[in-house]
Amino acid sequence: MSEYLSILIFILIGTGIVLFTFLLSRLIRPHNPYHAKNLNYECAEEPVGNSWFQFNNRFYIFALIFVIFDVEVIFLFPWAVAFGQLGLFALVEMVIFILILFFGIFYAWKKGALKWV
Amino acid sequence: MEHQISSAFWVLSFVILTSAILLVSLKNVFHCALFMVLCLFSVAGIFILLDAEFLAAAQVLIYVGAVSILMIFAIMLTNNLTNRVIKQTNENGLVSLFVCLSFAVGAIMLISKTHSWNYRANELGHDNSLILGKYLMTEFMLPFEVISVLLLAAMIGAIALARKERS
Numbered sequence: 001m002s003e004y005l006s007i008l009i010f011i012l013i014g015t016g017i018v019l020f021t022f023l024l025s026r027l028i029r030p031h032n033p034y035h036a037k038n039l040n041y042e043c044a045e046e047p048v049g050n051s052w053f054q055f056n057n058r059f060y061i062f063a064l065i066f067v068i069f070d071v072e073v074i075f076l077f078p079w080a081v082a083f084g085q086l087g088l089f090a091l092v093e094m095v096i097f098i099l100i101l102f103f104g105i106f107y108a109w110k111k112g113a114l115k116w117v
Numbered sequence: 118m119e120h121q122i123s124s125a126f127w128v129l130s131f132v133i134l135t136s137a138i139l140l141v142s143l144k145n146v147f148h149c150a151l152f153m154v155l156c157l158f159s160v161a162g163i164f165i166l167l168d169a170e171f172l173a174a175a176q177v178l179i180y181v182g183a184v185s186i187l188m189i190f191a192i193m194l195t196n197n198l199t200n201r202v203i204k205q206t207n208e209n210g211l212v213s214l215f216v217c218l219s220f221a222v223g224a225i226m227l228i229s230k231t232h233s234w235n236y237r238a239n240e241l242g243h244d245n246s247l248i249l250g251k252y253l254m255t256e257f258m259l260p261f262e263v264i265s266v267l268l269l270a271a272m273i274g275a276i277a278l279a280r281k282e283r284s
Contacts, residue, residue: 004165055193063190064275068268070183074175075253075264082250090254093261100265104272113276 061113065105072101126166132159146192154185171246 040047079094108114136156143149157180164173253261 054195055190057194060190060194061276061279063187064279065272067183067187068272068275070178071268072265074178075261077174077178078171078246078250078253080250081246082248082254085247085251086254093254093258097262097265100262100269101272104269107273108276111276111280113280 058116061108065108065113068104069101072098122166126163129159129162129166132156133163147189150185150188150192153188154181157181157185168243169245171249174246 075097076094079090083090133156136152136159140149140152140156143152157176161173161176161181164170164176
C-alpha cells in the first residue's frame with residue numbers, strides 16, 4: 001500500500017503545478033481582450049468557423065483497434081508480475097497470445113482499414 | 118495506517134460522488150465526459166485501498182484509458198453534440214429522487230443488519246496480480262489463449278462493421 005503513496009504525491013504535485021501556473025499567469029498577465037485575440041489560433045490565416053467541428057469518422061476505427069490492444073495489455077500486467085517465478089514456458093504462452101492478436105492487426109492492414117483515404 | 122486509509126477513503130468517495138453528480142448535471146457533454154474520467158479514476162483509487170491491485174490496473178487501463186477515449190471520440194465525431202447545451206433532466210426529478218433515496222435506505226439497512234461478514238475486504242487480496250498471473254500461465258492456460266481468440270474476433274467484427282458503414 002505504501003508504494004502507492006508516491007503515486008499520490010505524484011498526482012498532487014502534477015495537479016499543483018498546473019493550478020499554480022494558471023493562477024500565476026492570471027495574476028501577472030494584463031487583461032485586454034479584443035476580437036483578433038479571441039479568434040481560434042491559426043497560423044497567418046483568418047480562421048473559418050468554430051474550433052469545435054466534427055472530426056473525421058475514420059478516427060473511430062483506430063480507437064476501436066486501440067481498445068482491443070488495451071484489453072490485451074491488461075493480461076500482460078499479471079504476466080509481467082509473475083514472470084520472475086514462471087520462466088520460459090510463460091514467455092512462449094504470451095508470444096502465442098500476442099501472435100493471435102497480431103493476426104487481427106494483419107487483417108486490418110490487409111483490408112485497408114488502417115489506410116487513410 | 119488505518120487512519121490514513123479511512124481518510125483516503127473519505128476523500129476518494131467525495132471526489133467520486135461530486136464528479137458523478139457533475140457528470141449527470143453539467144450542460145456541456147464534453148465536460149461530462151471529462152468528469153466521467155475523474156470519477157472512474159477515483160474508483161481505481163478505492164480498488165487500491167482494498168488491495169485489489171489488478172482491478173485498479175484494469176480500471177485505469179480499460180475505463181480511464183479506453184472507454185473514456187471511445188466516449189470522447191464519439192462526442193467529437195458527432196457534429197451536433199459537441200458544443201451544444203443539452204437539457205440533462207426531465208420533469209420526473211422528484212420521483213427519481215424518491216426511488217434513489219428508497220434504494221439507498223434499503224441498501225444501508227440491509228448492510229447494517231448483516232453481521233456475518235467473514236472477511237475484511239483488504240484481508241483477501243494480497244499479491245493478487247502475482248497469483249492471477251501464475252494461474253493464468255499454468256492452470257488456466259487454455260482459457261487465457263481463448264481470450265486472445267475472443268479479442269481477435271472482436272477486432273475483426275469491429276473492422277467489418279466499420280468498413281460496411283463506409284461503403
